[in-house]
Amino acid sequence: xxxxxxxxxxxxxxxxxxxxxxxxxxxxxxxxxxxxxxxxxxxxxxxxxxxxxxxxxxxxxxxxxxxxxxxxxxxxxxxxxxxxxxxxxxxxxxxxxxxxxxxxxxxxxxxxxxxxxxxxxxxxxxxxxxxxxxxxxxxxxxxxxxxxxxxxxxxxxxxxxxxxxxxxxxxxxxxxxxxxxxxxxxxxxxxxxxxxxxxxxxxxxx
Numbered sequence: 001x002x003x004x005x006x007x008x009x010x011x012x013x014x015x016x017x018x019x020x021x022x023x024x025x026x027x028x029x030x031x032x033x034x035x036x037x038x039x040x041x042x043x044x045x046x047x048x049x050x051x052x053x054x055x056x057x058x059x060x061x062x063x064x065x066x067x068x069x070x071x072x073x074x075x076x077x078x079x080x081x082x083x084x085x086x087x088x089x090x091x092x093x094x095x096x097x098x099x100x101x102x103x104x105x106x107x108x109x110x111x112x113x114x115x116x117x118x119x120x121x122x123x124x125x126x127x128x129x130x131x132x133x134x135x136x137x138x139x140x141x142x143x144x145x146x147x148x149x150x151x152x153x154x155x156x157x158x159x160x161x162x163x164x165x166x167x168x169x170x171x172x173x174x175x176x177x178x179x180x181x182x183x184x185x186x187x188x189x190x191x192x193x194x195x196x197x198x199x200x201x202x203x204x205x206x
Contacts, residue, residue: 031164
């Protein structure tokens, strides 16, 4: 049972959506999808070792976790789907807000404008890259914190997890540590280890 709890937490903490945010929401790797109106959709993809994990027992545990959370916080979290094929588990979760994502998973997530993020206590005190497209290729070039903060109305996602993040817009800046912009709306956070060991990642977009 202890091993099942561990893999469940891995499933619940990463989450994702891939194939470009404007397309059908699906994923081959764990990704967090930020919707324009504040909802969060996530799909986590994990390789299960059948010698240790039972799919039905794992799904029951996830369902119980959802029921416990919604009993205390309202119907703000939903287990939309859970499938296991050829030893690969895929879990899709839907959240009414970033607060629900954080409350359910215990993973820090914030979405809003640059000005509301600063009001919430985020200091943007890290190194940043600007994101530009040259000759059809996405390039990350070192920039300053002042440039990043120049437009208070730009949107920002702040997350502490090693996952992909898909935003409903075009990425302008990203914190430098452990990040790679793979599409105009998709950032891969490439750190290793559990999310509690991850760096705080800033993704600024419009």
